[in-house]
Amino acid sequence: MTAVDQDKRHTGRPPARAPRARWARRLAIAAVAAVVVTGGVLGARFGSDPTLVASPLLGKPAPRATLRLLDGRGQVSLEALRGQVVVVNFWASWCAPCRAEHPDLVAAAAAYRGAGVRFVGVVYQDTPQAARRFLEELGRGRDYLYVTDPGSRAAIDFGVFGIPETFFIDRRGTVVAKITGKSSFPLLADTLDQVLAGRTPQSRQTGRVQPAPGG
Amino acid sequence: MPSRLRPSGLAGARRPPTLTGGRPLPVAAARRWLPVVVLVVLVAVVVAGLAQGRPAPRDRAEALAARLRCPDCQSISVAESDSQTAQAIRAEIGQLVADGRSDQQVLDHFVARYGRWVLLDPPPRGATLLLWVLPVAALAAGVGVLVGYRRRARSPAAPRVDTESGAGDQAGADAEAEVEIQAPTGADGWGGPPAPPGRSRRRVLAGILAGVVALAAIAFGVTRALVPRPAGGYVTGIEAAQASQASPGGRDLSKVSDAELEAVVAANPEVLDMRLALAHRYFDRRDYRKALEHYKIVLDREPHPQALAHVGWITYVLLQRADLAAELLERSLERQPGDPEALWFLGIVQLHGLKDARAAAATFTRLRDLPGLSGAERRQVDGLLRTARAAEARR
Numbered sequence: 001m002t003a004v005d006q007d008k009r010h011t012g013r014p015p016a017r018a019p020r021a022r023w024a025r026r027l028a029i030a031a032v033a034a035v036v037v038t039g040g041v042l043g044a045r046f047g048s049d050p051t052l053v054a055s056p057l058l059g060k061p062a063p064r065a066t067l068r069l070l071d072g073r074g075q076v077s078l079e080a081l082r083g084q085v086v087v088v089n090f091w092a093s094w095c096a097p098c099r100a101e102h103p104d105l106v107a108a109a110a111a112y113r114g115a116g117v118r119f120v121g122v123v124y125q126d127t128p129q130a131a132r133r134f135l136e137e138l139g140r141g142r143d144y145l146y147v148t149d150p151g152s153r154a155a156i157d158f159g160v161f162g163i164p165e166t167f168f169i170d171r172r173g174t175v176v177a178k179i180t181g182k183s184s185f186p187l188l189a190d191t192l193d194q195v196l197a198g199r200t201p202q203s204r205q206t207g208r209v210q211p212a213p214g215g
Numbered sequence: 216m217p218s219r220l221r222p223s224g225l226a227g228a229r230r231p232p233t234l235t236g237g238r239p240l241p242v243a244a245a246r247r248w249l250p251v252v253v254l255v256v257l258v259a260v261v262v263a264g265l266a267q268g269r270p271a272p273r274d275r276a277e278a279l280a281a282r283l284r285c286p287d288c289q290s291i292s293v294a295e296s297d298s299q300t301a302q303a304i305r306a307e308i309g310q311l312v313a314d315g316r317s318d319q320q321v322l323d324h325f326v327a328r329y330g331r332w333v334l335l336d337p338p339p340r341g342a343t344l345l346l347w348v349l350p351v352a353a354l355a356a357g358v359g360v361l362v363g364y365r366r367r368a369r370s371p372a373a374p375r376v377d378t379e380s381g382a383g384d385q386a387g388a389d390a391e392a393e394v395e396i397q398a399p400t401g402a403d404g405w406g407g408p409p410a411p412p413g414r415s416r417r418r419v420l421a422g423i424l425a426g427v428v429a430l431a432a433i434a435f436g437v438t439r440a441l442v443p444r445p446a447g448g449y450v451t452g453i454e455a456a457q458a459s460q461a462s463p464g465g466r467d468l469s470k471v472s473d474a475e476l477e478a479v480v481a482a483n484p485e486v487l488d489m490r491l492a493l494a495h496r497y498f499d500r501r502d503y504r505k506a507l508e509h510y511k512i513v514l515d516r517e518p519h520p521q522a523l524a525h526v527g528w529i530t531y532v533l534l535q536r537a538d539l540a541a542e543l544l545e546r547s548l549e550r551q552p553g554d555p556e557a558l559w560f561l562g563i564v565q566l567h568g569l570k571d572a573r574a575a576a577a578t579f580t581r582l583r584d585l586p587g588l589s590g591a592e593r594r595q596v597d598g599l600l601r602t603a604r605a606a607e608a609r610r
Contacts, residue, residue: 022363024359024362025359025362025363025366026422026426027355027356028356028360028362028363029356029359029363029426030429031353031356031359032353032356032360033426034430035349035352035356037433037434041434041437054330055330056326056327056328056329057327060327063328103586104586107585107586108553111552111553112552114552125299125300151303151306152299152303153303153307155300156300156303156304156307156328157328159329160286161286161329162287184587185587186587189551189553193550193551196550197517
């Protein structure tokens with residue numbers, strides 16, 4: 001025990017360490033409060049859907065894919081369709097929004113057939129039988145290419161989260177737009193008009209996508 | 216530094232002397248050490264659990280799958296999911312690994328398709344830096360709270376130290392010193408007496424105020440940094456469809472006066488969207504001459520379908536040139552086949568201008584079959600179609 005220490009105790013002056021401890025406490029309270037506030041702000045977003053993400057494919061060359069036709073024999077290569085505007089729609093018979101958007105897709109395919117737009121419907125994680133039944137019930141579009149994607153290779157290359165998702169590829173083979181969720185005729189027509197005019201449309205979100213069953 | 220340790224010894228000595236003449240009873244010592252032992256055991260259990268619960272991945276492909284988020288699941292990795300997509304991704308990882316790609320190349324492969332979202336561990340930069348900083352901040356806060364708590368618990372007893380500094384307490388005091396040293400935050404915990412209360416009140420108030428201001432700043436900053444996604448809106452914004460909703464500058468066009476818009480268009484003659492908006496405005500008000508002026512400039516640069524359709528209609532109404540009007544409307548429809556407005560105009564021009572009821576009926580049929588018409592619109596088109604068919608029958 002040194003004399004100086006004794007002296008401090010007697011006079012009751014705070015030793016050098018005390019303010020630091022006080023500051024530590026204040027800092028701690030501030031940090032706790034900051035954590036609580038940040039947590040609260042982030043937590044307030046729990047209602048929003050974190051699966052809605054912009055596609056990194058926009059502006060990039062479309063993935064190469066060669067897909068077998070759902071009906072009959074033959075294959076469709078996306079590269080071979082270059083020079084036309086291609087609309088790639090991922091769908092399945094188990095997907096409710098796909099059922100709702102089907103007539104609009106068929107109508108848009110018919111309306112833009114003369115303008116050099118080709119629609120490709122990729123069956124996503126579904127059996128060919130169920131997919132064919134779906135088309136027999138709701139009707140096939142004229143010149144609409146329905147193809148299968150065994151092993152989901154094309155779906156992964158397109159970065160599909162759930163369906164329906166619709167990608168627009170321009171004449172040069174660049175992905176220029178994406179509709180996530182149910183599409184509609186006005187939405188498809190608007191987007192196609194932009195693509196045909198050589199402008200870059202945008203990616204749209206129309207609602208939630210339906211992930212695969214048992215995911 | 217023995218002299219530094221002294222105060223702690225003294226701090227321990229401020230407790231009432233024990234019956235054994237300063238030596239703490241075994242029970243008391245056990246009580247003292249118990250929390251430390253419990254803490255160590257708990258930490259050991261957690262560490263052991265973590266170490267056992269996560270078996271080492273069998274190979275690189277599995278390790279990579281564990282770092283990728285399953286696209287169609289809820290917050291689990293590709294390695295943990297049995298969804299078809301996860302299986303397909305695992306197969307693709309296996310292929311890429313077999314091709315000799317590096318870990319980073321494999322991860323980049325999937326980031327290029329799904330975005331950074333697909334990485335389970337967000338990279339410590341940008342907005343996701345917060346995720347890495349927050350836990351550290353929380354830990355620091357916890358330590359700070361402990362320090363403060365200890366200090367407060369000790370402070371009131373401190374003045375007694377002076378009278379108790381007998382040599383007999385030295386052994387017990389040394390035992391306590393050991394505990395102090397082992398405690399992680401011991402260094403800051405050895406407080407002297409608290410600051411005189413008179414001085415601190417103002418400082419406490421200032422501290423609270425500063426805290427509130429800091430909190431408000433943090434809350435404000437974080438809220439501004441997070442942009443809510445528009446309901447049913449879009450994620451990546453590029454020019455096109457905004458034109459129909461808002462002006463290119465993001466301002467609501469309906470709140471801009473004609474004069475303002477004229478000035479802006481005059482200052483930016485090449486911004487066609489703005490000029491079109493102005494022309495549409497005149498068109499909607501049937502100020503066809505002014506509208507025509509701007510549509511002409513637009514059409515000089517690009518055969519915009521809506522401009523073509525509107526000029527076609529103006530040609531019919533103003534110049535009574537049905538043939539030219541029909542031609543312009545046909546050209547508009549070539550560029551935008553499903554445009555209800557152009558179809559409508561064309562049908563009218565064919566019916567009343569060209570007196571070609573058959574063509575008009577065909578046009579109205581095309582218009583009626585468009586999805587997206589409202590009930591009232593559809594009824595109106597049906598009426599027009601009936602008129603056209605009646606005219607056709609009369610001939």
